[in-house]
Amino acid sequence: MYSYNEFDKDFIQTRVKQFRSQVERRVDGSLTEDEFKPLRLMNGLYLQLHAYMLRVAIPYGTLNSQKMHVLADVADKWDKGYGHFTTRQNIQYNWPKLKDVPDMLQALADVEMHAIQTSGNCIRNVTADHFSGAAKDEIEDPRPTAELLRQWSTDHPEFAFLGRKFKFAVTGSETDRAVIKAHDVGIQVVKNAAGEIGYKVLVGGGLGRTPMIGKVLREFLPREDLLPYSEAIMQVYNALGRRDNKYKARIKITVHENGIEKIQELVEERFIIQREAFAGYDQELFKDIREAFAAPDYLKAPTTAFDEAVNSDPIFRSFADTNLFEHRNPDYAIVSISIKKHGQTPGDATSEQMRVMADLAKEYAHDELRISHEQNVILPHVHKSHIPAIHAKLREHGLATANIGLISDIIACPGMDYCALATARSIPIAQQIATRFDELKLEHEIGELKIKISGCINACGHHHVGHIGILGLDKAGVESYQITLGGDGSENAAIGERAGPGFSYTEIVPAIERLVGAYLEVRTSADETFLETYRRLGSAPFKAALYPETRVAAE
Numbered sequence: 001m002y003s004y005n006e007f008d009k010d011f012i013q014t015r016v017k018q019f020r021s022q023v024e025r026r027v028d029g030s031l032t033e034d035e036f037k038p039l040r041l042m043n044g045l046y047l048q049l050h051a052y053m054l055r056v057a058i059p060y061g062t063l064n065s066q067k068m069h070v071l072a073d074v075a076d077k078w079d080k081g082y083g084h085f086t087t088r089q090n091i092q093y094n095w096p097k098l099k100d101v102p103d104m105l106q107a108l109a110d111v112e113m114h115a116i117q118t119s120g121n122c123i124r125n126v127t128a129d130h131f132s133g134a135a136k137d138e139i140e141d142p143r144p145t146a147e148l149l150r151q152w153s154t155d156h157p158e159f160a161f162l163g164r165k166f167k168f169a170v171t172g173s174e175t176d177r178a179v180i181k182a183h184d185v186g187i188q189v190v191k192n193a194a195g196e197i198g199y200k201v202l203v204g205g206g207l208g209r210t211p212m213i214g215k216v217l218r219e220f221l222p223r224e225d226l227l228p229y230s231e232a233i234m235q236v237y238n239a240l241g242r243r244d245n246k247y248k249a250r251i252k253i254t255v256h257e258n259g260i261e262k263i264q265e266l267v268e269e270r271f272i273i274q275r276e277a278f279a280g281y282d283q284e285l286f287k288d289i290r291e292a293f294a295a296p297d298y299l300k301a302p303t304t305a306f307d308e309a310v311n312s313d314p315i316f317r318s319f320a321d322t323n324l325f326e327h328r329n330p331d332y333a334i335v336s337i338s339i340k341k342h343g344q345t346p347g348d349a350t351s352e353q354m355r356v357m358a359d360l361a362k363e364y365a366h367d368e369l370r371i372s373h374e375q376n377v378i379l380p381h382v383h384k385s386h387i388p389a390i391h392a393k394l395r396e397h398g399l400a401t402a403n404i405g406l407i408s409d410i411i412a413c414p415g416m417d418y419c420a421l422a423t424a425r426s427i428p429i430a431q432q433i434a435t436r437f438d439e440l441k442l443e444h445e446i447g448e449l450k451i452k453i454s455g456c457i458n459a460c461g462h463h464h465v466g467h468i469g470i471l472g473l474d475k476a477g478v479e480s481y482q483i484t485l486g487g488d489g490s491e492n493a494a495i496g497e498r499a500g501p502g503f504s505y506t507e508i509v510p511a512i513e514r515l516v517g518a519y520l521e522v523r524t525s526a527d528e529t530f531l532e533t534y535r536r537l538g539s540a541p542f543k544a545a546l547y548p549e550t551r552v553a554a555e
Helices: 006-027 033-041 065-078 098-109 143-153 223-240 251-258 260-278 281-291 304-312 314-323 351-364 384-396 427-440 508-522 530-537 540-546 548-554
Strands: 045-047 052-056 082-085 091-093 168-171 185-191 197-203 215-222 324-326 332-337 348-350 369-371 377-383 451-454 468-475 478-485
Touching: 006 033, 006 098, 033 045, 052 098, 065 082, 065 091, 065 098, 065 351, 082 351, 143 168, 143 185, 143 223, 143 281, 185 223, 197 223, 215 223, 215 260, 223 251, 223 260, 223 281, 251 260, 304 314, 304 384, 314 324, 314 332, 314 384, 332 384, 348 351, 351 369, 351 377, 351 384, 377 384, 427 451, 427 508, 468 508, 478 508, 508 530, 508 540, 530 540, 540 548
Parallel strands: 168 185, 451 468
Antiparallel strands: 045 052, 052 091, 082 091, 082 348, 185 197, 197 215, 324 332, 332 377, 369 377, 468 478
16 A cells, blocks of 8 residues: 655644644634634534544545554544544544644554545545455556545645535446546546556536536546546636535536536646646656555465355355455455444444454455445455454454345434534434344345435435435424435446435334335345336335325325
8 A cells, every 4th residue: 555755744744733733723712713614624623513523534445454553542542432434435533622633633644644635625535446456347456546646636726725525536447336426526447449548537426415427528538647637627627616606516516507518628628738737747656656556465375264164154154145245366355344233323433343453454454454435344355264263353343244235234424413514313213224124134135225324415425326315304393304216326326216205203214114125025036136126117116115195095
């Protein structure tokens, strides 16, 4: 993985010193909250419902055991012993005291971590496929591309105060595990007919109050053109983007109002100008970056222990069926660790659990971990002979839940339990759904089903692209939950269709139970997923299950 050079280290240390001075001035009253707000946002510090919240970047979701241990130490020393992993591959601390934040940032800086550009109207943390560098189906590891974008965008003077926040996502595979079509700019590593590696570039995706799927801006962009082309996109957005209304300030609205053809024309014009300015320096940098992402020295050993465990232990077999994914090396597997034990807050990990995962990575997984946008933790390179020992350790610490991709593997934002913008609770709904279907023992029979929950219209829980999406709203002081159906965050991305009127807090879990029951009745086989069934039949049987009174009235 990438290690900081001297410039990086000096930059981060300088920022910590600057922010320490700014915090001191806020504490002694020299700065008002209004004056302090833009300064803290530049350093990832929010003021939430009950306390400050510090959001720490985990660029493209990659970290090692040392960094994970420090994240655990920060949780213990300055928070309440846990952290929350987010859909942006970040970690959030929900209870820091303002006076302690500079010390938190210093501890992070000492292991090459920071909170810069995790908030504010700038280019945010660049995300990537959490299987990067390990997946059998990828053309190449997209993380060097993500790191190049990170270095280019960090503290970029022209893009530090945009009309709104701006998000890049990168994938190296046709299978989209990074949800690139729901980002301001999505980048996919591709090969052209000549076998040259470059990028497909999408623009104008995003969720929130106006969800849109990104449109193709370039089918093939040569590798050496990525930064000047990205610069051109940002300049066009900065020039055309709305600043009169923050709800219309995202690039998706710019694309919608001007049309993709006009945006293409303007970007190409700017690109011609920008291309000369880079003069190949970015490719020299990219070459150095790529060397930091070399594949690990793979272990050569028999996989007998794994095969025996699969055949003899049904609990391990269940874990293998759901939590293991195909690695490019046939003797290895990608291990997804669910931090969504039934009834647990999605995305939350205790300091003890962080240390367990860190130690497992160091001992068995070439010292690499990944954070997924689905709020789980990944060991990307694990020899199959080590998986039984990993599973045993995970079981000891409540981390061996075999539910990756199943109904209890729910994405949920913090909702009204923490967030000042939320209009309804997300966490209790996620907990109740997971617990209910665990009680019914239906998870594995249901199969793949992605539920995503947002506590407000900002859609941090990605509900628009959930197979079943749940949006919590405030209706005259009462929580109301809308259901959307048929969303998809994959390479076949789609925005879910609103099913109908919302449900109260006490009604929403029974409604989901009826919905899933209808699916089990109408699917053609155990292999037909909820999404496939929905696409085959449309919404009618699901709406009938959700609103039986309406059906009776119609009859």
